Amino acid sequence: MSTEVKNKELETIEVQTEELIEKHGFDDHFHDHHHGDKYQSGFFSKYVFSLDHKIIGRQFLITGMIWAIVGAAMSVIFRLQLGFPEANLEWLQPLLGKWIIVDNGIGTLSQEFYYALVTMHGTIIVFFVLTAGLSGTFSNLLIPLQIGARDMASPLMNMLSYWFFFLASCVMLFSLFLSTGPFAGGWVAYPPLSALPQASTGSGAGMTLWLVSLVLFVVSTLLGGINYITTVLNLRTKGMTLWKMPLTIWAFFVTAIIGLLSFPVLVAGFFLLMFDRSLGTSFYLSEIFIGGQALDHVGGSPILYQHLFWFLGHPEVYIIILPAMGIASEVLSVHSRKPIFGYRAMVYSIMAIAFLSFIVWAHHMFMAGVNPFLSNIFTIFTLIIAVPSAVKVFNWITTIYKGNIRFNSASLFAIGFVSMFISGGLTGIFLGNSVLDIQLHDTYFVVAHFHIVMGVSAFFGMFAGIYQWFPKMFGRFMNETLGRIHFWGTMIGAYVVFWPMHYLGMFGVPRRYYSFDTFDSFAGFDGINQFVTIGAIITFFVQLIFVVNFFYSIWNGRKMKSKNPYKANTLEWTTPIDTGHGNWPGKLPVVERWPYDYSKNGEDYVPQIIPLKEGEEEH
Amino acid sequence: MSIHSTQRNKIHPYKFALYLSLAGLIMMFAALSSAYIVRQSQGNWLEFRLPQLFYVSTAFILMSSGSLIMTKKYFKAHKKKKYQFLLIVTFILGIGFLITQYYSWIAMYESGIDLKGNPAGSFVYALSILHAFHVLGGIAVLIVALYHAFTLKFEVTAKRILRLELTSTYWHFVDILWVYLLLFFILQR
Ligand code: HEM
Ligand SMILES: [Cu+2]
Numbered sequence: 001m002s003t004e005v006k007n008k009e010l011e012t013i014e015v016q017t018e019e020l021i022e023k024h025g026f027d028d029h030f031h032d033h034h035h036g037d038k039y040q041s042g043f044f045s046k047y048v049f050s051l052d053h054k055i056i057g058r059q060f061l062i063t064g065m066i067w068a069i070v071g072a073a074m075s076v077i078f079r080l081q082l083g084f085p086e087a088n089l090e091w092l093q094p095l096l097g098k099w100i101i102v103d104n105g106i107g108t109l110s111q112e113f114y115y116a117l118v119t120m121h122g123t124i125i126v127f128f129v130l131t132a133g134l135s136g137t138f139s140n141l142l143i144p145l146q147i148g149a150r151d152m153a154s155p156l157m158n159m160l161s162y163w164f165f166f167l168a169s170c171v172m173l174f175s176l177f178l179s180t181g182p183f184a185g186g187w188v189a190y191p192p193l194s195a196l197p198q199a200s201t202g203s204g205a206g207m208t209l210w211l212v213s214l215v216l217f218v219v220s221t222l223l224g225g226i227n228y229i230t231t232v233l234n235l236r237t238k239g240m241t242l243w244k245m246p247l248t249i250w251a252f253f254v255t256a257i258i259g260l261l262s263f264p265v266l267v268a269g270f271f272l273l274m275f276d277r278s279l280g281t282s283f284y285l286s287e288i289f290i291g292g293q294a295l296d297h298v299g300g301s302p303i304l305y306q307h308l309f310w311f312l313g314h315p316e317v318y319i320i321i322l323p324a325m326g327i328a329s330e331v332l333s334v335h336s337r338k339p340i341f342g343y344r345a346m347v348y349s350i351m352a353i354a355f356l357s358f359i360v361w362a363h364h365m366f367m368a369g370v371n372p373f374l375s376n377i378f379t380i381f382t383l384i385i386a387v388p389s390a391v392k393v394f395n396w397i398t399t400i401y402k403g404n405i406r407f408n409s410a411s412l413f414a415i416g417f418v419s420m421f422i423s424g425g426l427t428g429i430f431l432g433n434s435v436l437d438i439q440l441h442d443t444y445f446v447v448a449h450f451h452i453v454m455g456v457s458a459f460f461g462m463f464a465g466i467y468q469w470f471p472k473m474f475g476r477f478m479n480e481t482l483g484r485i486h487f488w489g490t491m492i493g494a495y496v497v498f499w500p501m502h503y504l505g506m507f508g509v510p511r512r513y514y515s516f517d518t519f520d521s522f523a524g525f526d527g528i529n530q531f532v533t534i535g536a537i538i539t540f541f542v543q544l545i546f547v548v549n550f551f552y553s554i555w556n557g558r559k560m561k562s563k564n565p566y567k568a569n570t571l572e573w574t575t576p577i578d579t580g581h582g583n584w585p586g587k588l589p590v591v592e593r594w595p596y597d598y599s600k601n602g603e604d605y606v607p608q609i610i611p612l613k614e615g616e617e618e619h
Numbered sequence: 620m621s622i623h624s625t626q627r628n629k630i631h632p633y634k635f636a637l638y639l640s641l642a643g644l645i646m647m648f649a650a651l652s653s654a655y656i657v658r659q660s661q662g663n664w665l666e667f668r669l670p671q672l673f674y675v676s677t678a679f680i681l682m683s684s685g686s687l688i689m690t691k692k693y694f695k696a697h698k699k700k701k702y703q704f705l706l707i708v709t710f711i712l713g714i715g716f717l718i719t720q721y722y723s724w725i726a727m728y729e730s731g732i733d734l735k736g737n738p739a740g741s742f743v744y745a746l747s748i749l750h751a752f753h754v755l756g757g758i759a760v761l762i763v764a765l766y767h768a769f770t771l772k773f774e775v776t777a778k779r780i781l782r783l784e785l786t787s788t789y790w791h792f793v794d795i796l797w798v799y800l801l802l803f804f805i806l807q808r
Contacts, residue, residue, distance in 0.1 A: 229639055
């Protein structure tokens, strides 16, 4: 088909769409009020203190990207020290100052700051990038657009959600520059390192700021989440029943519910932690001696903190992965021109995962001294999670199987997501066995597991989403060639970095160690560590290709010519290319069918607003 | 901008959002209660009598809920004076609750239960202080309601009924939460 004919065809479809919405659209009297929307004037109110969910989504995205670069750069620095302890890191002194210790002309990263970097890397990536940056961006951008709403239920709360995240970011950023350094006791902030201000350099002011920042962050997440849930339940357009929602929306919706029920528990844990830190209570602190001196604390239980932390901590990993799953489902279906396989099974497995995620937390504590009987119960629940996870994997593969796949950056990253999720999920099954965990706990095997299943997978979902909806956000496309280089570089790079870690872990090499010099048994692993470090450096630079592509394309990318460039069915592609606040200039679209009518009855695609033909069966 | 004109639902989105926030708060206090139980089961747990003043404060907050119910009723019945009066009563009872809580903590301290001492005492302090913060939030909301009651023209509109309902939902919630905490402290000793 020549491009001209193609364009003609596209145009007709768009005109028809326009007419359809005009004719059958759902009148919400919006346009009566729309003129002179007072929020739209002025640069500040439009781009800074915006109430428009689409702008707020972009704010989350850009802030998340900045944090991703910072967090990834940190990992490169500590990997350099780990992989090449003999190398001279003096060149980092302008950046890190006194944390680079120069001895005999050789600069090394100080031990304190090594731990600080590991801690900050984890905190930043888990909370700021993969929670706020992922959920915040795509829930905001897509929920109103895909359910046919003008905006979120409370645009004000939505704006506050971003600004609380921004404040949290500022506080955490500030803590990096403290003279005693940021918190350095691991992203999970276990007591006593987190509870005793005198425990280590970062445990004082660093930990205080860490706590303040995370509490602000939780406020942001809750404001956002409450809004997402309310919007999905209350503001769907006419015809958009729950069972007609795209899987993206299902995923964001359930994610928000998990967050709402688990983050407050973390705050409860932090609350007691603050008492221990500042008011001298002993919730988490048992008898402790520092330098031979007994502290006043008696009778506390550090395990109590671990319970409270992991009651959030485990659901949190699903808060991170579910949005990525939703995005992957949507992208895979659109680009293989096939309906998603097992739509309802997908929804039910999202729900099952969400439910189970609340009753497996103690698998992080098998080695912390919990009752072995309890461990067995948690082993069973943990292994059951593999079932809905496997259902999803099966459905993704079946969706692309024999599909008419369009390979582009978005679909490649979605396929990569599935690959990563399988590799990482399998190692979870080993870890979930409390007996195997005796060997594997706190080793590089765990590091490999969660980086692949959560870190890399969620990043892949996020990349897929960015490439897919970039035109919706900026009216232009990202560069496809650079996108593919980015994909292959990241795909190979991620396996190069994390695969070898499994072997280290099986040999018992512990995570979070500054150096293995004193352990003869780990002497043979220098080569692997260097290999991993080199892989990490290269993968880091591959990400810069993405960053360049992203910002270059905002202003110079190929322009979006038609409303629906992917020939997709969902509602976001029925809005004008330049989508204003309120999303649809006239009436709201009315939904007539589910979102996955691809290759149905000889039609390549049938958007959700097209009524069922006479005698046509719903999917 | 009328985002909400699309709704076909019976429950207002703001109310719904409030219910969701309350679910979050329930999770938080549930977490603290279970922390209490877990810690208690590990032994080294002091048994002591709760300060009698806790019962006085409970009476205060229960009465304040009662008067808030009446406030709403009179508002809907266009009884301006009674509505304003009962709102003030609610506010004063709320303040009374906080003051009594403060003296309860003092009484606890004077009877030898130090915040820094046995966790049995620390938990009671921590939970009731956290609860008091939530009441303080409720007081702030009541101040807004009072401000509206005395500065705005008296009109019974859907919007103002909604505001009053949101206020009272939250207030009743912190009330019930306190009753729950008190029963929990009594039963879990
Ligand atoms: C098949 C499903 C899975 C099972 C059975 C499983 C099991 C486990 C177990 C038992 C551990 C604790 C290991 C230890 O510390 O000794 C663990 C760690 C972890 N898992 Fe999974 N997992 C699964 C899937 C996932 C998914 C989907 C994610 C994230 C999206 C995830 C993220 C994590 C993280 C972040 C940690 C480590 C946290 C830390 O200690 O810093 N896991 N997993
Ligand atoms: Cu887990």
